[in-house]
Amino acid sequence: KGPFPPPPPLPLAAPLPHSLPDSSALPTKRKTVKLFWRELKLGGGHGVSASRFGPCATLWASLEPVSVDTARLEHLFESRAKEVLPSKKAGEGRRTMTTVLDPKRSNAINIGLTTLPPVHVIKAALLNFDEFAVSKDGIEKLLTMMPTEEEQQKIEEAQLANPDIPLGPAENFLITLASIGGLAARLQLWAFKLDYDSMEREIAEPLFDLKVGMEQLVQNATFRCILATLLAVGNFLNGSQSSGFELSYLEKVSEV
Incomplete structure (x- = not known):
């Protein structure tokens, strides 16, 4: 009997994956931008013969691990998107003010205030008739x-019931105007003073113009002659x- 044939070669074992550190031991990672690539699903290495990448079946498996500066990467690629702040409850953070006017009236006054000087400037201008501070339209x-x-x-x-609570803009405006004596007058x-010249x-x-025209007619010899002639003709025709x-x-x- 001849010698027994040699046993078939054993399949090459796939490289063991690099051991990952315990996630609990990793420091908390800051939120960074993402790379939206499509991840390859590589098959297992058992039964894979040697390839041009050496004992590894794919290019990816043949790559050597590279160390990167994670702190630098976190700094360079940190996500700057603003976090959504929790919505405030109704009335939270809103300044409390005393309002007593009808909403439509208050809104109309607030709109008017956008084109007027501050209320203390208006009061001083009204007391001193300062036309440079408040215009005719104002x-x-x-x-x-x-x-x-x-x-x-x-x-x-x-205001008496809540002395510590400030008045709303419209209410403060009206009460300031009311403190000016003879406001309407x-x-x-x-x-009237602003309109007087026009x-x-x-x-x-x-x-x-009428006065100048009358003076010119009185001094116009032709016009005087026409009147005298017409008066004489009329007296003759009328017998008067x-x-x-x-x-x-x-x-x-011209109709005669």
Whole structure:
């Protein structure tokens, strides 16, 4: 009998995976950006013959482990996205203010305040008629925002009941205006004062033109001759001795 044939070669064992440290021993990792790649699912190494990557079946299995500076990576690639803050409960963090006005009235006043100076500036301007601080449009707007007696009373009562709680913007504005004596008269007088020059021009300029025209007609020799001739013809036709006639008749002369 001949010698027994040699046994078949044993399959190459796949490399053992690198041992991973206990996750409990790792420091807490900061949140970093992610690499959204598609992970390869590599099969087991049993029964795989040698390849061009040596004893490893794939390129990935043949790679040598590389150490990286994890602290540096965490710093460079830390996720900067803002964390969603928990929603505050209703009324939490909101400043408490005393409000007594109707919501529509309060909203209208707050909208008007956006185009007006601060309330303390308005008060000083009204007391001193400072037209550089408050414009004509501002005066007209203030005339529509004056506090009523009922509103003033409600605000004063609420202020007495809660002296430590500040007034709302609209309430504070109205109570400040109410502290100015003769508010309505001041605003109306100021509005008239601001409009006086334009109102004077609207009245005086037409009157001046009329005066100049009358003087020119009186001194115009042709016009005087026309009037005298028409008066003489009319007196003859009418058999009268009129000393003059209304100038409006000149419009009807062409119809005779």
